[in-house]
Amino acid sequence: MLASFLMGLVGGQRGMTPLAAVSVAAARGGLLPGNGAPRLLGHPAVATATLALAAAELAGDKLKSAPDRIVPIGLATRFITCAIAGASLAPFRQRWPAALLGGSTAVVASYFGWRARVATMPRYGQTPTGLVEDALVILGAVAILRGLSRSSGGAGVGDMIRRRFT
Template sequence: MKSTSSAVLKTVGLGALTGMRAVSGLSAVSNSLSKQQSLYYLGGTRYSFLQSPFVASALSVAANAEMAGDKLPTAPNRIAPLGLAGRTLAGALLGAAIFKAHGGSDIQGALLGGIVAAAAGFGSFFLRKKIAQRTNLPDPLLGLVEDAIVRKAGKRLIG
């Protein structure tokens, strides 16, 4: 494996961001791979579609739409069953792709990414609620702060 610690760090970090914003981690991975900013390559694997510029663009649009939708009063809680399942699957996919790109086991990466995304979904949900209670800041404002954290951390983790 090219770098076990690097794959684990990226998977845990991007999995955690996926718990906060379901599409952001995958978007970061796909954008990096499509622009060949990464030293890693997924050609010939079942994850090679993530290197497509079209997929990278579609995931970027989806990530931005998710961030906008999060501020709406009708946005479902991230721990609602469907949302949590989506986060878990997105975390599993990004973990599998990252581990495979680093020469490791996609199964291990999927398990790590999925577990971290699910745990971070719950953790970030309750943390945001607690901060809102203690500060009386409006939830959409906290969502914007969360968006900024996800964007900045995603760029640092994927680099």
Template sequence: MAAIAVARLAGRRTPGELVLLDRSPLKYGALAMGVGELLGDKMKSAPDRTVFLGLLARVMSAGIAGAALAPRGREDAGAAAAIAVAVPMAYATLSGRKRAMATMGQTRSGLIEDVLIVAAGAAIVALAVNQGRS
């Protein structure tokens, strides 16, 4: 969502309809939530991403993002596909993160994970935005 918000703030359009992020307060809110996630994840008290509220937030944000990045008219399929990937990835990445934490610590493993996730999100949004222009 934060990567999509950045694209919207830069004046770029996504292929699918995304009324929510067409409003400035929500664009900035999504961006702030993304930054908050990056910072909060480093705290020792941060809950696992697989707790109910964490999964619910992932399902909601994945659905919105999947719809926005899907071709126009296919937003429902994009949302469903994104949710179908987001939930199992929450478990897979948690497992990988726990293994990494055991060898390199919470902060370092979190920073590496963040770099990978931010880069992947930026690449996916850039590809979708460029597809939307053609």
């Protein structure tokens, strides 16, 4: 369930990226067997649609009119998309706790990301800080999924972290 937690951290910054990443991975057969992903998530049309929505979110974030990520609809969206992504990254029997973990983590992480962004925007501006955040979010989502695909026996991201830091 570490992957669900980590994807929730990613989703706290960009709500659609975790869902798009998991959907693309499911469409390519890149999720571990026996995962909690809904079958619909792996359909190529769904993967394309979630990817388009994630790209639109990345672009829209740079607009002056973009709402804060901590508005109620933004938090609700993050919870839902990251709950689905979190469930998809966990074994089927753990899908509900993983969904709760991914969604809840995204909501909490939204506040930390928002604070950091608000603190850096006066010095660096909205677009540069957004682009740095985008890069971190995309790299984070890819790293989480790569960690899952490289692990054997469902050990997941925790095994990858232990190998790198021990």
